[in-house]
Amino acid sequence: MIQAQSQIRVRYAETDAMGIVHHGSYIPWLETARVQLLDDLGYPYRKLEQDGVVLPVIEVHLRYRTPCRFDDRLVVTARVGTMPTARLRIDYQIHRDETLICEATSHHGFVTREGKPVRPPEKLHALFRHAFVHAGAEFG
Amino acid sequence: MIQAQSQIRVRYAETDAMGIVHHGSYIPWLETARVQLLDDLGYPYRKLEQDGVVLPVIEVHLRYRTPCRFDDRLVVTARVGTMPTARLRIDYQIHRDETLICEATSHHGFVTREGKPVRPPEKLHALFRHAFVHAGAEFG
């Protein structure tokens, strides 16, 4: 398993009239950890797009465990447990200190800018393979 | 089964650099149909909150079937298939004409403003019960 983390400080714009964070505001937070994971892997998402491949979300599932609020400091952890094939699955946990705030899963397809499904770039595949082999040492 | 629909015209702010609608932008659309369903039922969400009960999302699951774009006209259908108990489950479909754009499910808890779980208000329960009995005629 390989993983990466991002830090979030909750913005006021992300709250709603219940006084807590709106459930839709979590979605961009997942992205920040996903982007970090590709950074850590050595193939930033920006580079992937420059190489003509985009990674649209084809499914997302969020389970909200504990409400969070303006100015909370959160840690988002993204984990990839299996080698990506035509699809990439990522699991997430969001914590405020020891408290589990949210669990989530996203599924992505590899497609061209025109929306045509493609295989993951060989370079990305190699980096994932390498990371899985060295997972304990480099990502644990 | 009871259901309601809302109309969406895609805003530019809801798109992203892939040229399509960002996957997070769908979440407020689901809300518009959910709000309409409670309106049609005769107990608007605003009224529910005035009565001291809020309906936070405790789980949401979206499956993106076909990308949509700026200025697309969409119809969001929300359906409730079973009487709400401590939780309320709503299923959604988003269409552009005959094309299925997205399927989704949300789960909600009934809680007080302070976050304490409560039973659904008796009035809401009665309206749901009545609607289920008359579903064919009034909602189909």
Added chain:
Amino acid sequence: MIQAQSQIRVRYAETDAMGIVHHGSYIPWLETARVQLLDDLGYPYRKLEQDGVVLPVIEVHLRYRTPCRFDDRLVVTARVGTMPTARLRIDYQIHRDETLICEATSHHGFVTREGKPVRPPEKLHALFRHAFVHAGAEFG
């Protein structure tokens, strides 16, 4: 002067922890009236983009007069008072019934997809000219 209107029903996602609409949520509302104005004019924004011209916002100014809340029904009025040249200026008012909620102004540039400034398309220019001449009858 030419003008157009759009209808807004406030979404929960647009509110914040003050219990009112977040000031950033107004910006996509302005867009809905701007898009309607181009529709009414006969040159939808989507068509403009297909013709290779985009209209990025280069300046926006909002003055919030009265807070608004979830589920409020609002009317956004967009007005163009002078023929667009290299820039297009639009003024807005947002009302809830007779109450003025917000006043705003946006300035746009005509640019190519690559960001190069261009003159407004001749067709758009002609439509604006025609609309100004007939403003009383067709838009008032």
Added chain:
Amino acid sequence: MIQAQSQIRVRYAETDAMGIVHHGSYIPWLETARVQLLDDLGYPYRKLEQDGVVLPVIEVHLRYRTPCRFDDRLVVTARVGTMPTARLRIDYQIHRDETLICEATSHHGFVTREGKPVRPPEKLHALFRHAFVHAGAEFG
């Protein structure tokens, strides 16, 4: 003059179909620097709200100088140049390295949770006064 800075890494959700950041996405960024300024001053915004005072935006003005894109690293600088009275004015600049991306100004009112205008809390006033006196040393 007193000032504070926040760091932004542009999220994909903040871009739009022009391939650049949507003009509405800048608004929550301004907030991050404003929150940091109150933190640095010693009276976090969260604390202000707990003391019963909120700071709604009553006017905001943004001038977009250079487009920015997904994954850009930005610095937001917030400056207060005059002692707050019934209103607080904050000026902002957003940079990507040496490039000026955006200039902005926000005006805020001090109000109770019920929306009644109040004077700024004496403690906040004292902190601002102290900061202005020591501005060169502590904020420069």
